[in-house]
Amino acid sequence: xxxxxxxxxxxxxxxxxxxxxxxxxxHERAGRGAPDFLPRLQKELIDVVGRYVEIRDDMIRVNxxxxxxxxxxxxxxxxxxxxxxxxxxxxxxxxxxx
Amino acid sequence: MAKVIVITSGKGGVGKTTTAxxxxxxxxxxxHRTVVIDFDVGLRNLxxxxxxERRVVFDFINVINGDANLxxxxxxxxxxxxxxxxxxxxxxxxxxxxxxxxxxxxAELTQQFDYIICDSPAGIEHGAITALYFAxxxxxxxxxxxxxxxxxxxxIGILSSRSRxxxxxxxxxxxxxxxTRYDPARVAKGEMxxxxxxxxxxxxxxxxxIPESESVLRASNTGTPVxxxxxxxAGRAYLDAVARFLGEQREMRFVKPERRSFxxxxxxxx
Ligand SMILES: Nc1ncnc2c1ncn2[C@@H]1O[C@H](COP(=O)(O)OP(=O)(O)OP(=O)(O)O)[C@@H](O)[C@H]1O
Ligand SMILES: [Mg+2]
Numbered sequence: 001x002x003x004x005x006x007x008x009x010x011x012x013x014x015x016x017x018x019x020x021x022x023x024x025x026x027h028e029r030a031g032r033g034a035p036d037f038l039p040r041l042q043k044e045l046i047d048v049v050g051r052y053v054e055i056r057d058d059m060i061r062v063n064x065x066x067x068x069x070x071x072x073x074x075x076x077x078x079x080x081x082x083x084x085x086x087x088x089x090x091x092x093x094x095x096x097x098x
Numbered sequence: 099m100a101k102v103i104v105i106t107s108g109k110g111g112v113g114k115t116t117t118a119x120x121x122x123x124x125x126x127x128x129x130h131r132t133v134v135i136d137f138d139v140g141l142r143n144l145x146x147x148x149x150x151e152r153r154v155v156f157d158f159i160n161v162i163n164g165d166a167n168l169x170x171x172x173x174x175x176x177x178x179x180x181x182x183x184x185x186x187x188x189x190x191x192x193x194x195x196x197x198x199x200x201x202x203x204x205a206e207l208t209q210q211f212d213y214i215i216c217d218s219p220a221g222i223e224h225g226a227i228t229a230l231y232f233a234x235x236x237x238x239x240x241x242x243x244x245x246x247x248x249x250x251x252x253x254i255g256i257l258s259s260r261s262r263x264x265x266x267x268x269x270x271x272x273x274x275x276x277x278t279r280y281d282p283a284r285v286a287k288g289e290m291x292x293x294x295x296x297x298x299x300x301x302x303x304x305x306x307x308i309p310e311s312e313s314v315l316r317a318s319n320t321g322t323p324v325x326x327x328x329x330x331x332a333g334r335a336y337l338d339a340v341a342r343f344l345g346e347q348r349e350m351r352f353v354k355p356e357r358r359s360f361x362x363x364x365x366x367x368x
Contacts, residue, residue, distance in 0.1 A: 012287075012288025012289065013288065013289055014285070014288050014289055014290055014291050014292070014295070015288065017243075017244050017291055017295075018291060018295045018299065020244065021244055021247055021248065021299050022299060024248065025248065025251050025299065028248075028251070028252070029251070029255070032255050
């Protein structure tokens with residue numbers, strides 16, 4: 001319903017432009033100034049956690065935030081406890097390197 | 099001490115060079131000694147827009163490399179005694195713009211001028227970063243269009259993290275929004291972002307709105323900064339922006355459709 005509203009041909013295209021810009025810039029500003037290692041950190045975390053439970057890329061979120069004067073590295077990992085993994089032998093890991 | 103003003107945008111072709119020429123000429127008309135420098139190494143164009151292309155002997159890179167001195171390279175405008183043009187070179191060597199060399203040249207220019215206008219190349223590469231690095235003020239040239247607004251936001255971020263003022267923890271670069279190629283009739287029809295939209299999205303103070311205007315092409319054809327054309331709506335809008343930059347209050351003009359279409363706007367849109 002909302003999507004329909006957003007892209008309805010009756011809606012002025014400038015309003016759509018504004019909406020899209022607000023969303024994309026909010027996202028880009030949040031990522032700005034983040035250290036370059038965040039994507040790599042996220043990937044390695046997926047590898048490590050993936051040894052114990054099944055996990056998809058979108059189940060992990062790494063964020064660098066601020067609380068007052070201190071920087072906070074916030075890591076949110078969603079797991080599905082129904083899908084534990086048997087402890088994988090080491091060689092299996094080597095077959096799936098970063 | 100001269101004030102260094104960078105004209106930048108991220109996105110290409112939005113009107114930086116037009117603005118640099120118009121703004122520099124506008125400041126000169128107000129009695130300030132002004133030099134406008136072309137930082138677009140390799141794609142020299144400011145000389146054409148300023149109408150001095152046949153007088154270029156030495157350029158910015160020659161001076162940086164010590165092959166010429168400043169006064170050999172500076173071109174004095176024939177229409178206004180306060181105005182000087184500092185053309186760039188057409189070398190393909192992008193790294194010719196060395197930061198310490200630029201710093202030395204700017205320091206020397208500071209002794210002679212009130213305002214130093216830097217016409218930045220597009221993009222966020224070496225040339226654009228060098229153009230904004232020494233800025234005291236920045237004019238962000240933006241068109242009411244999604245990719246231009248997004249790139250402006252990016253450049254604003256770079257100004258606040260990678261300029262010399264940012265690196266030295268000095269007071270930040272004073273940043274202004276200049277919305278150009280604005281078409282009030284299309285805005286009224288909901289086809290183009292409004293001034294308020296862009297202001298709200300970028301949240302930086304608005305210096306002016308320059309209408310889309312045929313006189314800009316005419317001015318570039320003849321090598322005349324558009325502020326030297328008293329007939330031009332764009333030229334008058336640029337002069338208003340200069341006045342605001344100098345601290346005067348001026349109402350925004352050219353933001354509503356022309357009278358002809360006023361009735362249409364009143365009685366439903368056609
Ligand atoms: N207000 C305006 N009305 C109509 N045309 C305009 C206006 N401003 C700029 N233009 C036109 O837009 C084109 C690009 O302008 P300009 O060269 O100043 O942009 P630029 O940002 O310097 O480009 P580049 O990124 O390539 O250096 C030119 O053809 C110019 O005449
Ligand atoms: Mg240009």
